[in-house]
Structure formats: structure tokens, C-alpha cells
Amino acid sequence: xxxxxxxxSAALRRRPRLTAWLPYLLSLPALLVCVGILxxxxxxxxYSLQRYNLAMPMTRGFxxxxxxxxxxxxxxxxxxxxxxxxxxxxxxxxxxxxxxGIALLLRERSRFNNLVxxxxxxxxxxxxxxxxxxxxxxxxxxxxxxxxxxxLLGVHDFRWASDPRTAMFTVVLVDVWVYTPFMMILLxxxxxxxxxxxxxxxxxxxxxxxxxxxxxTLPMLTPYLVTATLFRLLDSIQQFDxxxxxxxxxxxxxxxxxxxxxxxxxxxxxxVGTSAALMMVLWAITYALSNVFVKQWLKLRERAHGTx
Amino acid sequence: MERHDGWxxxxxxxxxxxxxxxxxxxxxxxxxxxxxNNEQILRLPPSLVFRPxxxxxxxxxxxxxxxxxxxxxxxxxxxLWNSVLLSTCSVALSLLLGVPAAYxxxxxxxxxxxxxxxxxxxxxxxxxxLVLLPLSLYFQDLGLSNTYFGLIWVYQLICLPLILWIVRxxxxxxxxxxxxxxxxDGHSWWRAFTRIAIPLAxxxxxxxxxxxxxxxxxxxxxxxxxxxADKQPVTxxxxxxxxxxxxxxGQIAAAIVLSILPTLALALYAQRWLVEGLSLGAVKG
Numbered sequence: 356x357x358x359x360x361x362x363x364s365a366a367l368r369r370r371p372r373l374t375a376w377l378p379y380l381l382s383l384p385a386l387l388v389c390v391g392i393l394x395x396x397x398x399x400x401x402y403s404l405q406r407y408n409l410a411m412p413m414t415r416g417f418x419x420x421x422x423x424x425x426x427x428x429x430x431x432x433x434x435x436x437x438x439x440x441x442x443x444x445x446x447x448x449x450x451x452x453x454x455x456g457i458a459l460l461l462r463e464r465s466r467f468n469n470l471v472x473x474x475x476x477x478x479x480x481x482x483x484x485x486x487x488x489x490x491x492x493x494x495x496x497x498x499x500x501x502x503x504x505x506x507l508l509g510v511h512d513f514r515w516a517s518d519p520r521t522a523m524f525t526v527v528l529v530d531v532w533v534y535t536p537f538m539m540i541l542l543x544x545x546x547x548x549x550x551x552x553x554x555x556x557x558x559x560x561x562x563x564x565x566x567x568x569x570x571x572t573l574p575m576l577t578p579y580l581v582t583a584t585l586f587r588l589l590d591s592i593q594q595f596d597x598x599x600x601x602x603x604x605x606x607x608x609x610x611x612x613x614x615x616x617x618x619x620x621x622x623x624x625x626x627v628g629t630s631a632a633l634m635m636v637l638w639a640i641t642y643a644l645s646n647v648f649v650k651q652w653l654k655l656r657e658r659a660h661g662t663x
Numbered sequence: 664m665e666r667h668d669g670w671x672x673x674x675x676x677x678x679x680x681x682x683x684x685x686x687x688x689x690x691x692x693x694x695x696x697x698x699x700n701n702e703q704i705l706r707l708p709p710s711l712v713f714r715p716x717x718x719x720x721x722x723x724x725x726x727x728x729x730x731x732x733x734x735x736x737x738x739x740x741x742x743l744w745n746s747v748l749l750s751t752c753s754v755a756l757s758l759l760l761g762v763p764a765a766y767x768x769x770x771x772x773x774x775x776x777x778x779x780x781x782x783x784x785x786x787x788x789x790x791x792x793l794v795l796l797p798l799s800l801y802f803q804d805l806g807l808s809n810t811y812f813g814l815i816w817v818y819q820l821i822c823l824p825l826i827l828w829i830v831r832x833x834x835x836x837x838x839x840x841x842x843x844x845x846x847x848d849g850h851s852w853w854r855a856f857t858r859i860a861i862p863l864a865x866x867x868x869x870x871x872x873x874x875x876x877x878x879x880x881x882x883x884x885x886x887x888x889x890x891x892a893d894k895q896p897v898t899x900x901x902x903x904x905x906x907x908x909x910x911x912x913g914q915i916a917a918a919i920v921l922s923i924l925p926t927l928a929l930a931l932y933a934q935r936w937l938v939e940g941l942s943l944g945a946v947k948g
Contacts, residue, residue, distance in 0.1 A: 378767040381766060389786060489690075595791070655945040656943075
């Protein structure tokens with residue numbers, strides 16, 4: 356083994372220039388393609404410091420942090436923060452509990468359980484925008500099967516996404532439908548990769564099931580729980596497809612999450628500056644989150660590939 | 664750990680039934696709707712027994728939509744074609760760019776290597792509109808807005824991180840000794856890469872390609888902002904179709920079925936690799 360490595364480095368030493376440059380040559384095209392994308396990012400930061408409305412080019416000017424000050428004193432902005440926070444916490448919380456529950460149900464490897472877990476992947480593979488359309492058809496007040504079912508329960512004017520009081524519930528429901536399977540398969544993979552010895556020992560000792568769950572299963576599963584949760588947090592706080600396809604942020608501004616509001620500021624009010632400032636705030640949040648996430652993810656990845 | 668008494672089993676069966684009902688019913692119901700005409704759809708209470716017809720699919724495929732306002736031309740098949748074209752080309756380009764890069768990150772420790780890898784990964788987590796809104800202005804100046812080329816370029820933001828990080832894991836799992844031995848036999852680096860490394864990582868590359876195809880197909884926001892009607896994929900096209908067709912609910916359902924069928928079929932085919940792909944290689948399935 357070591358002699359092979361020595362031979363190898365000797366062989367490489369013959370062409371030192373190539374070896375030094377090779378990794379850069381290999382990764383450069385991928386990087387270059389993406390650098391083109393980095394330019395707009397810097398532009399967005401630049402726009403966020405300007406008063407810039409496409410409809411009023413004459414008023415364009417550099418105003419330092421004026422845009423951000425306007426934003427932070429605007430109740431609409433705080434509504435966006437609140438709506439995004441509620442959406443994110445509700446979806447990720449429900450998906451985590453539900454996903455963990457389903458993963459525990461399917462924990463044992465059997466043909467039936469595997470079949471069920473494969474079937475549950477289907478919502479996850481549905482485009483979120485299309486999933487919204489599916490639920491829109493099912494909650495249509497005239498013929499929607501869910502509207503009909505809920506009227507059987509005696510609730511007659513439940514208007515799903517078109518009522519500001521239930522709009523949040525409706526989009527959270529769609530998000531839960533699409534993304535719970537994500538939590539489920541990650542946690543299921545985690546559960547099945549746990550070493551069996553502690554569980555066998557606990558069974559031999561007759562340890563009660565609740566104790567096993569809280570003292571053995573949960574602590575051992577924590578890295579998976581944290582990774583899956585962070586992953587979903589990062590996606591959920593940026594949700595656009597489901598909400599835009601369902602109500603475009605309405606009714607009123609009851610579903611104006613960050614990206615939907617930035618989109619409307621840009622295309623409806625041609626307010627480039629405000630929209631860029633909104634996106635910079637969201638970027639700061641996701642950047643902080645993704646740093647925590649990447650650390651967690653690397654740890655788990657090392658483990659997955661270390662034991663493989 | 665688990666008590667296999669009657670109560671426990673009954674509860675478990677009930678819970679699983681509810682779970683399956685919640686997650687599969689919408690797909691099942693939309694599938695039924697796609698074979699119904701408006702009259703059947705509007706009937707209350709909804710009935711599982713009806714005479715199925717292919718009328719909705721025929722209307723979509725022929726591109727002629729009967730509405731109360733007359734015959735409407737629809738381009739849904741064109742949207743479907745756009746989805747196929749955009750997803751396939753994006754994945755092909757991503758493989759071309761991503762597999763060599765993944766190999767570089769897996770085999771070589773080089774200055775800035777990890778930084779470059781992380782920069783590429785960070786695209787997965789940045790808010791897409793942050794980049795898309797300024798990009799829409801640039802694309803107008805560059806003449807790239809509403810071109811396949813521009814869209815495929817931007818789709819790299821979805822496909823490239825996925826391919827890079829999954830394939831990298833597969834290259835790292837394969838021992839480099841075989842490649843070294845092959846090179847000592849006098850073969851060039853390039854031959855070792857194409858004859859040894861790529862075939863060994865083959866399953867990983869295939870999985871990453873399938874998954875990034877699914878994600879490219881399901882993407883909505885990129886084309887919503889950068890493409891007009893004639894270049895839009897099904898995700899955006901279906902939304903426009905809902906507005907255009909008004910109350911032709913059966914056809915909407917048929918359009919939804921046609922839009923999700925390819926990804927669902929691919930997902931069932933690729934399910935073995937899904938866990939690894941979804942977690943960017945952090946969790947082995």
C-alpha cells in the first residue's frame with residue numbers, strides 16, 4: 356500500500372506542473388458558470404442602497420441605508436417578518452413531529468414498510484407549485500372534495516385560502532403534504548442506521564418503551580433531527596412556489612412572506628430598491644442559518660461516508 | 664422496545680392508514696378528476712363511480728380547448744416539451760461541469776479547494792429571488808431573457824450543487840489505489856479518470872443526474888421570472904393554464920397529471936438513491 360503510494364507520487368513528480376494545476380482546471384468551469392450568478396448578487400446589494408424605481412428613473416439615487424431605515428420603520432415589513440416566522444415555525448414544527456412519528460411507525464425493515472415509505476415519497480416529488488394547484492382544486496368552494504367533506508362535519512363557510520383567517524392554515528397544509536416525506540425519509544434512514552446493541556440491551560433488561568424512546572432513541576437520533584430541521588428551516592423561510600401559486604400572497608397581505616413580497620415589489624410596483632433590500636434581509640437570515648447547517652451537515656456526512 | 668400486543672398493532676395500522684390516506688388521496692383524486700367531464704366534477708356529493716373519458720387528455724394533446732367563449736388554442740404540450748428540454752440540457756451541462764469538479768474535490772487537497780466547493784454549495788441555500796431579480800434586468804440587456812440558453816445557465820444553480828456533492832461522496836468512497844495502479848502501468852491521468860474513476864462512481868452519477876432532473880423539472884420561480892409563455896416549463900405553464908381555461912376543471916386536472924407523472928415515475932425508479940440525494944450526501948439511505 357505505502358509502496359504503491361510512493362510509486363504514485365514518483366510518477367506524479369515527473370509532471371509537477373500538471374498535478375499542481377489539475378484540480379483548478381477541473382473545478383474552474385463549474386465555478387465560472389456560477390460566478391456569472393454572483394454578479395447579480397453584488398448588484399442586488401448595490402441596488403438595496405439606492406432609491407430605484409423602474410417607473411421613475413429620474414428619482415434614482417444613492418441613499419446609503421435609507422432604504423433599510425424605511426423598511427424597518429414600515430409596519431408592512433414587520434408583517435412580512437411575522438408571516439414568514441409563523442409559516443416557517445408552523446411548517447417545520449408539524450413536519451418534524453409528523454415525520455418522526457411516521458419514521459417510527461416504519462422503522463422495522465419489512466417489505467410492507469418499505470413499500471409504504473416509497474409511496475410516501477410521491478408528494479415530495481410533486482412540484483410544489485403544482486401541489487398548490489391540486490389542493491386548490493380540492494378546496495374549490497363549488498366542487499372541492501375537501502370543502503364537501505368539511506361541510507359534512509357541519510362547517511359550511513370554510514373558505515380555505517380565500518379567507519384571511521384560514522389562508523395560513525391552507526398553505527401550511529400544502530407545505531406539510533409536500534415536505535413531511537422529506538423529514539420522514541431522512542429520519543427513517545437515521546433510525547435504521549442506529550446501532551442495535553443499546554436497544555437489545557434495553558429489551559433484555561425490560562426497560563419501558565417510553566424510557567427507551569426518550570433516553571436512547573431521541574439522543575442518538577439528534578444529529579439527524581438537527582440536520583433535517585435546519586434543512587427544512589432554510590427552505591421554508593424562503594417558500595415562494597406554494598404561496599404564490601395558491602394566493603399570490605393574499606388575501607390582503609395575510610401571506611406576504613419575504614420572497615412573495617419582494618417579487619410583488621419588483622414586478623407590480625417596479626420598486627427595485629425596496630425589493631433588493633428585502634432580499635438582502637432574507638439573505639442575512641439564511642446565511643446565518645446555513646452556516647450552522649453546513650457545520651451539522653459536514654459532521655453527519657463525515658459519519659455517513661466514514662462508516663460506509 | 665415494541666410490544667406486539669393486539670392494541671399496539673391495531674393503533675399502528677390505524678395510524679398508517681391515516682398517513683397513507685392523507686399523502687396519497689390528493690394524487691388519487693386529481694387522477695380521477697382528470698378522467699371526468701365538468702358535469703361529473705361538479706356533482707355533489709362526489710362519486711367514485713363514473714364513466715371515465717379521455718376527453719380532457721385529447722383536448723390537451725390536440726391543443727384545442729372547448730370553452731363557453733369558443734375554442735381556445737392551448738400550448739400545454741409545448742410547455743411539456745420545454746420542461747423536457749430545459750431539464751435534460753441542464754442536467755447534461757451540470758454533469759459535464761460537475762463530475763470533473765467533484766473528482767478534483769475528492770482526490771486532491773488543493774489551496775482554496777474547500778472554499779470553492781463551499782461557494783458552489785452555498786448556491787443551494789441562497790434565496791433565489793435575490794439573484795433572479797437583478798438577473799432579469801441583466802438578461803434584458805444581454806438579450807438572454809426568454810432564451811433556453813439563459814434558463815439552462817440559471818438552472819445550474821439547482822443541478823450543479825446536487826451533482827457536485829453527491830458525486831464527490833462516491834469518488835471519496837472509491838479507493839484511489841486502483842487508479843494509482845492503473846497509472847503506474849503507464850496510462851495517462853485522463854484515462855484513469857474516464858476508465859476507472861467514472862465507472863466506479865457510475866451509480867452515484869446516475870442517481871445525482873436523476874435527482875437533479877427531478878429538481879430542475881419541479882422548479883417554478885426561475886422560469887416564472889426569466890421566461891415568457893413560449894419558453895415556460897409545465898410548472899409555470901400549468902398556472903397560466905388555470906387562468907386561461909377558467910372553469911375547465913377536468914382539463915386542469917389532466918394537465919396536473921401530465922406535469923407530475925414524469926417526476927413521480929423517475930422518483931419511483933430512483934428511490935434507492937433519494938435519501939442520499941435529498942440530504943446532499945449527508946445521510947446514506
